[in-house]
Amino acid sequence: xxxxxxxxxxxxxxxxxxxxxxxxxxxxxxxxxxxxxxxxxxxxxxxxxxxxxxxxxxxxxxxxxxxxxxxxxxxxxxxxxxxxxxxxxxxxxxxxxxxxxxxxxxxxxxxxxxxxxxxxxxxxxxxxxxxxxxxxxxxxxxxxxxxxxxxxxxxxxxxxxxxxxxxxxxxxxxxxxxxxxxxxxxxxxxxxxxxxxxxxxxxxxxxxxxxxxxxxxxxxxxxxxxxxxxxxxx
Numbered sequence: 047x048x049x050x051x052x053x054x055x056x057x058x059x060x061x062x063x064x065x066x067x068x069x070x071x072x073x074x075x076x077x078x079x080x081x082x083x084x085x086x087x088x089x090x091x092x093x094x095x096x097x098x099x100x101x102x103x104x105x106x107x108x109x110x111x112x113x114x115x116x117x118x119x120x121x122x123x124x125x126x127x128x129x130x131x132x133x134x135x136x137x138x139x140x141x142x143x144x145x146x147x148x149x150x151x152x153x154x155x156x157x158x159x160x161x162x163x164x165x166x167x168x169x170x171x172x173x174x175x176x177x178x179x180x181x182x183x184x185x186x187x188x189x190x191x192x193x194x195x196x197x198x199x200x201x202x203x204x205x206x207x208x209x210x211x212x213x214x215x216x217x218x219x220x221x222x223x224x225x226x227x228x229x230x231x232x233x234x235x236x237x238x239x240x241x242x243x244x245x246x247x248x249x250x251x252x253x254x255x256x257x258x259x260x261x262x263x264x265x266x267x268x269x270x271x272x273x274x275x276x277x278x279x280x
Contacts, residue, residue, distance in 0.1 A: 090168030091140075096133040097175070099128040100182075124186055131179050131198035132205075139202075141169055152231070
């Protein structure tokens, strides 16, 4: 059996203990600091109005002078939850669209870590939000959680299509007004050019008009016509 010199190992063990303790303390402080910084960052999205409306309808408090809270119909609560799911669909689309751009800008160094932390926190919040909506839908109607986002996606797509059609119609009216103004300007310019051409034509005609000579006008003596007539008589 080998004798272990514990006194000789005491210093290395103490060094390892201090090193491990320092590392754990630094890691704990660093995580707390990062969590505090992340909590102080501005949220990626604004307030979730549809979620607040749903929760307000679900947990309505009794009015003054009444012991019971007003009864909200289940259809209204389901409609509020569906509107909440539609807003979640819109936010998911925004996150998927912005993820590639944020990742590329972060790799290039064009944006800081704060923006990426905000995005990651928004992505985590959306995962919790979707899970919560599914649980609420199954609580209101068994099995509804499996199809609620499919219905919400159809509603969101229909709204986007209607907004696009409204934008096209507004653009059509704008272009129609622009074309009416442009056509009026073209017509005015054409009429002005036509009047100028008529004026030039009238001016040229007046300068090139031949002089008519009256044969009955008596010729003066010594004129070429009188001399020619006298020579003919002779």
